[in-house]
Amino acid sequence: MKDENKRHKILQAAIKVFSEKGFYNSRVSEIAKEANVADGTIYLYFRNKDDILISLFEEEFGKIVKNMRAALEKDPDPLKKIRRFAMTHLSIVSKQQELGEVMGVEVRQSSKFMKEYINKPFIEYLNIIRSVVIEGQEKGLIRKDLTPGIMKRAFFGALDEMARYWVLSTQKKHSIDDAALQISDVFIRGMMSEEARENYPWPP
Amino acid sequence: MKDENKRHKILQAAIKVFSEKGFYNSRVSEIAKEANVADGTIYLYFRNKDDILISLFEEEFGKIVKNMRAALEKDPDPLKKIRRFAMTHLSIVSKQQELGEVMGVEVRQSSKFMKEYINKPFIEYLNIIRSVVIEGQEKGLIRKDLTPGIMKRAFFGALDEMARYWVLSTQKKHSIDDAALQISDVFIRGMMSEEARENYPWPP
Amino acid sequence: MKDENKRHKILQAAIKVFSEKGFYNSRVSEIAKEANVADGTIYLYFRNKDDILISLFEEEFGKIVKNMRAALEKDPDPLKKIRRFAMTHLSIVSKQQELGEVMGVEVRQSSKFMKEYINKPFIEYLNIIRSVVIEGQEKGLIRKDLTPGIMKRAFFGALDEMARYWVLSTQKKHSIDDAALQISDVFIRGMMSEEARENYPWPP
Amino acid sequence: MKDENKRHKILQAAIKVFSEKGFYNSRVSEIAKEANVADGTIYLYFRNKDDILISLFEEEFGKIVKNMRAALEKDPDPLKKIRRFAMTHLSIVSKQQELGEVMGVEVRQSSKFMKEYINKPFIEYLNIIRSVVIEGQEKGLIRKDLTPGIMKRAFFGALDEMARYWVLSTQKKHSIDDAALQISDVFIRGMMSEEARENYPWPP
DNA sequence: CATGAATGAGCTTTCATTCAT
DNA sequence: AATGAATGAAAGCTCATTCAT
Numbered sequence: 001m002k003d004e005n006k007r008h009k010i011l012q013a014a015i016k017v018f019s020e021k022g023f024y025n026s027r028v029s030e031i032a033k034e035a036n037v038a039d040g041t042i043y044l045y046f047r048n049k050d051d052i053l054i055s056l057f058e059e060e061f062g063k064i065v066k067n068m069r070a071a072l073e074k075d076p077d078p079l080k081k082i083r084r085f086a087m088t089h090l091s092i093v094s095k096q097q098e099l100g101e102v103m104g105v106e107v108r109q110s111s112k113f114m115k116e117y118i119n120k121p122f123i124e125y126l127n128i129i130r131s132v133v134i135e136g137q138e139k140g141l142i143r144k145d146l147t148p149g150i151m152k153r154a155f156f157g158a159l160d161e162m163a164r165y166w167v168l169s170t171q172k173k174h175s176i177d178d179a180a181l182q183i184s185d186v187f188i189r190g191m192m193s194e195e196a197r198e199n200y201p202w203p204p
Numbered sequence: 205m206k207d208e209n210k211r212h213k214i215l216q217a218a219i220k221v222f223s224e225k226g227f228y229n230s231r232v233s234e235i236a237k238e239a240n241v242a243d244g245t246i247y248l249y250f251r252n253k254d255d256i257l258i259s260l261f262e263e264e265f266g267k268i269v270k271n272m273r274a275a276l277e278k279d280p281d282p283l284k285k286i287r288r289f290a291m292t293h294l295s296i297v298s299k300q301q302e303l304g305e306v307m308g309v310e311v312r313q314s315s316k317f318m319k320e321y322i323n324k325p326f327i328e329y330l331n332i333i334r335s336v337v338i339e340g341q342e343k344g345l346i347r348k349d350l351t352p353g354i355m356k357r358a359f360f361g362a363l364d365e366m367a368r369y370w371v372l373s374t375q376k377k378h379s380i381d382d383a384a385l386q387i388s389d390v391f392i393r394g395m396m397s398e399e400a401r402e403n404y405p406w407p408p
Numbered sequence: 409m410k411d412e413n414k415r416h417k418i419l420q421a422a423i424k425v426f427s428e429k430g431f432y433n434s435r436v437s438e439i440a441k442e443a444n445v446a447d448g449t450i451y452l453y454f455r456n457k458d459d460i461l462i463s464l465f466e467e468e469f470g471k472i473v474k475n476m477r478a479a480l481e482k483d484p485d486p487l488k489k490i491r492r493f494a495m496t497h498l499s500i501v502s503k504q505q506e507l508g509e510v511m512g513v514e515v516r517q518s519s520k521f522m523k524e525y526i527n528k529p530f531i532e533y534l535n536i537i538r539s540v541v542i543e544g545q546e547k548g549l550i551r552k553d554l555t556p557g558i559m560k561r562a563f564f565g566a567l568d569e570m571a572r573y574w575v576l577s578t579q580k581k582h583s584i585d586d587a588a589l590q591i592s593d594v595f596i597r598g599m600m601s602e603e604a605r606e607n608y609p610w611p612p
Numbered sequence: 613m614k615d616e617n618k619r620h621k622i623l624q625a626a627i628k629v630f631s632e633k634g635f636y637n638s639r640v641s642e643i644a645k646e647a648n649v650a651d652g653t654i655y656l657y658f659r660n661k662d663d664i665l666i667s668l669f670e671e672e673f674g675k676i677v678k679n680m681r682a683a684l685e686k687d688p689d690p691l692k693k694i695r696r697f698a699m700t701h702l703s704i705v706s707k708q709q710e711l712g713e714v715m716g717v718e719v720r721q722s723s724k725f726m727k728e729y730i731n732k733p734f735i736e737y738l739n740i741i742r743s744v745v746i747e748g749q750e751k752g753l754i755r756k757d758l759t760p761g762i763m764k765r766a767f768f769g770a771l772d773e774m775a776r777y778w779v780l781s782t783q784k785k786h787s788i789d790d791a792a793l794q795i796s797d798v799f800i801r802g803m804m805s806e807e808a809r810e811n812y813p814w815p816p
Numbered sequence: 817c818a819t820g821a822a823t824g825a826g827c828t829t830t831c832a833t834t835c836a837t
Numbered sequence: 838a839a840t841g842a843a844t845g846a847a848a849g850c851t852c853a854t855t856c857a858t
Contacts, residue, residue: 003842024228028828038844043829146386150366150378154387157365158358165357174354182350183358190394207817232853233820242819244855253853411821432636436849446823451850554794558774558786562795565773566766573765582762590758591766598802615838640832641841650840652834661832 007045010035011059014052019098023053053102060099061121064092068128078136079188079202085129086159086184090176093163101167126152133191141196151191158183211249214239215263218256223302227257264303265325268296272332282340283392283406289333290363290388294380297367305371330356337395345400355395362387415453418443419467422460427506431461461510468507469529472500476536486544487596487610493537494567494592498584501571509575534560541599549604559599566591619657622647623671626664631710635665672711673733676704680740690748691800691814697741698771698796702788705775713779738764745803753808763803770795 013035017026028049032039046052071088075081093100129152136142162179166172188202196202217239221230232253236243250256275292279285297304333356340346366383370376392406400406421443425434436457440447454460479496483489501508537560544550570587574580596610604610625647629638640661644651658664683700687693705712741764748754774791778784800814 006842027826039828040830040845041843044842049828146390147378147382150383150386151390153365153369154362154383154390157361157363159361161357161361161364162354174351178351179354179358182354186350186355186358186394187390188394189396190390190392192393210817231851236820243821243853244819245817247854248817414821435847447849448824448851449822452821457849554798555786555790558791558794559798561773561777562770562791562798565769565771567769569765569769569772570762582759586759587762587766590762594758594763594766594799594802596802597804598798598800600801618838639830644841651832651842652840653838655833656838 006035006037006041010037010042010045010052011056014056015060015098015102018053018056019101056102057121061103061125065121065125065128067092068125072128072132077204078132078139078141079192079196079200080204081132082129082136082155082188083181083184085132085155086180086187087177089159090163090166090180093167094176097167100163126156129155136191140193141200142191143193146191151187155183155187158187210239210241210245214241214246214249214256215260218260219264219302219306222257222260223305260306261325265307265329269325269329269332271296272329276332276336281408282336282343282345283396283400283404284408285336286333286340286359286392286395287385287388289336289359290384290391291381293363294367294370294384297371298380301371304367330360333359340395344397345404346395347397350395355391359387359391362391414443414445414449418445418450418453419460419464422464423468423506423510426461426464427509464510465529469511469533473529473533473536475500476533480536480540485612486540486547486549487600487604487608488612489540490537490544490563490596491589491592493540493563494588494595495585497567498571498574498588501575502584505575508571534564537563544599548601549608550599551601554599559595563591563595566595618647618649618653622649622654622657622664623668626668627672627710627714630665630668631713668714670733673715673737677733677737677740679704680737684740684744689816690744690751690753691804691808691812692816693744694741694748694767694800694803695793695796697744697767698792698799699789701771702775702778702792705779706788709779712775738768741767748803752805753812754803755805758803763799767795767799770799 010031013031014026017031017034020026021030028042029039031052032042035042042052046055068085068088072081072084075084093103130148133142133146133148133151137144137146137148159180162176162183166174166176166179185203192202214235217235218230221235221238224230225234232246233243235256236246239246246256250259272289272292276285276288279288297307334352337346337350337352337355341348341350341352363384366380366387370378370380370383389407396406418439421439422434425439425442428434429438436450437447439460440450443450450460454463476493476496480489480492483492501511538556541550541554541556541559545552545554545556567588570584570591574582574584574587593611600610622643625643626638629642629646632638633642640654641651643664644654647654654664658667680697680700684693684696687696705715742760745754745758745760745763749756749758749760771792774788774795778786778788778791797815804814
């Protein structure tokens with residue numbers, strides 16, 4: 001198993017095939033064909049079909065988590081971080097549509113057993129939002145009566161549903177950036193503390 | 205009618221089985237067993253396995269849409285309608301956990317062909333939110349720079365992600381009502397127009 | 409699973425196919441074809457391919473054990489029982505050549521796990537010989553310094569090797585009855601006690 | 613010779629692996645691993661997997677035949693030769709358990725095509741017994757009404773079944789030497805001519 | 817209308833064998 | 838000569854669907 005490159009080729013092929021047909025309607029042989037390898041070769045790099053999806057999440061989602069963290073470091077302001085999260089998230093999805101499709105569509109489908117595996121990086125991703133919310137609360141910018149654990153899911157859910165729509169719809173009605181701005185704007189205003197609203201008006 | 209009753213029994217069985225194992229990991233024979241009918245009987249009422257899921261959505265979702273419309277009519281105030289939507293949505297999900305699970309988990313998984321069928325009642329459901337947002341904008345309560353089509357998805361997505369978490373998690377950390385209140389509160393404050401904020405303070 | 413007859417048909421087909429190609433070189437689809445059923449039908453009656461072989465042994469060998477016991481009851485004399493065992497054994501094998509082939513050839517090949525299952529009726533069969541030897545010893549006809557557990561295997565092995573040769577060879581050099589007589593004769597004379605040799609001359 | 617040495621290493625590995633799992637449940641890659649060579653290397657020394665087993669028999673069985681012949685030469689007396697055959701056979705099996713296991717278990721399993729190859733040295737081995745029987749008959753020690761071809765199979769079968777039991781059973785009930793003595797003793801007494809019994813009493 | 821045994825297409829996965837290095 | 842990654846044919850098994858009863 002010299003060829004780390006081949007593993008990557010298979011994962012890329014899997015993203016494409018899964019995004020087109022969904023996990024359960026995808027055939028291992030289609031992935032092999034798309035990756036220009038023999039069916040058997042897949043099994044040199046992955047234990048089984050499930051393992052392809054799991055690896056996809058662990059590795060690709062891992063990268064995304066890393067990139068997101070890097071993107072947010074630029075902004076010291078938690079409120080701006082929220083906006084940036086939205087922009088970055090939807091930009092990732094729009095740039096890697098197929099990956100986005102697999103993420104958004106497939107995360108929820110697999111058997112509950114698989115969900116455990118998949119959830120790890122996913123929860124990590126969600127917790128980026130949670131950290132920002134907590135940071136905002138500590139700095140007095142976000143209302144303390146809001147539960148960070150609820151906010152992280154609400155915000156992610158809002159973006160994710162939007163992304164799914166955008167990715168699946170053939171004619172893109174709304175600009176994806178516009179959606180990111182509107183959604184983050186609503187969340188920021190909605191979560192802002194009273195003091196912040198006076199001293200630190202939004203939009204900046 | 206004996207007929208209609210058996211069809212219903214099958215659909216109820218399908219909800220249970222799909223919610224436990226997911227569509228692709230459910231066997232037609234399991235649904236038959238759960239419904240206390242023979243495998244073949246299923247095919248007297250449904251064209252095929254896909255048709256069971258499609259019918260599930262059309263019929264069960266249809267009821268939900270109807271109930272939601274009825275629930276919102278009680279409130280003339282668009283902002284309160286938003287809160288009520290959240291409360292009702294999460295209450296439906298928590299009361300009919302299995303159906304909620306199927307809705308949340310399965311809507312997104314099936315082949316794109318099926319999605320079209322499933323989408324119809326789903327879009328209708330989303331458009332309830334859209335109408336409320338438009339109504340709010342017309343009454344000057346909601347900012348006019350927000351796109352109703354984006355808001356409907358963002359709000360639904362926020363609630364849905366929360367519902368999914370709540371439904372799948374074994375130990376329910378957050379009260380589902382609390383989540384509904386916080387999420388709707390953030391959206392209402394976030395979407396409110398400047399004038400409304402002065403004349404019509406939130407929470408009421 | 410109404411049709412007990414169909415199960416039997418499959419087992420008969422399996423005997424034929426296994427005897428021709430050996431267990432590992434037999435295809436489930438070949439058995440299905442030979443039995444005039446669909447591939448899937450096999451799995452309504454048997455858990456898997458292994459289960460076919462296991463069932464074959466449990467059921468067919470069971471019958472043989474029963475028949476052998478019945479055959480031996482006719483003779484009160486242990487020495488004559490030994491001869492009859494040989495005659496009956498080789499006659500079973502020669503009449504049901506294919507079954508004999510599967511028995512002789514396949515018993516020893518399967519994984520050690522399977523062997524346990526298969527061994528049960530086999531040991532039972534061997535123990536028929538053991539009982540006869542013990543009976544002979546009690547009656548003073550067979551030397552007491554011979555271990556019944558060794559004799560049972562030696563005698564069975566002698567017959568079995570002969571049967572295997574006879575079954576596999578295309579041109580049958582030796583008459584199978586002649587072989588049965590010679591082998592049992594050698595064992596009887598060889599195991600006889602000194603007193604028996606005087607009072608109870610062999611052949612009778 | 614480096615070459616011949618590697619070939620030998622592979623055969624030794626094959627004996628080990630085949631004896632543990634059986635031919636069909638053994639993987640070529642396992643043999644390669646056990647022999648510390650690459651998978652592909654095996655195919656420099658053997659045509660295919662079947663060829664490994666065939667070579668095993670031809671070469672290892674060949675040695676055994678040679679050793680057995682040498683062992684028997686020490687005894688001029690055919691009856692003693694029979695006893696020595698039993699002792700030597702079971703001692704070989706007990707000393708080279710793994711090889712014995714492969715011999716006993718695998719000889720009979722492979723496809724009929726393979727059997728032809730395997731049978732050659734096997735028949736040769738059997739014919740050692742045959743020669744002894746004939747020699748015994750010529751010297752008037754063994755009854756002339758016994759067919760040497762039947763006796764060779766019966767005697768070998770008796771020993772082989774014992775060996776198989778001894779090799780496969782984890783707790784060895786019977787001493788292997790004791791078994792060899794008892795079995796050969798029964799055969800010798802059983803085959804002895806009347807005159808020999810008087811002039812040449814057994815045991816010597 | 818209802819049944820459930822039977823079907824067989826089609827899937828994932830394995831593994832003996834090859835061949836570029 | 839030696840390697841071991843790559844191959845792809847082939848097999849066991851599943852399960853949606855049918856249809857004789």
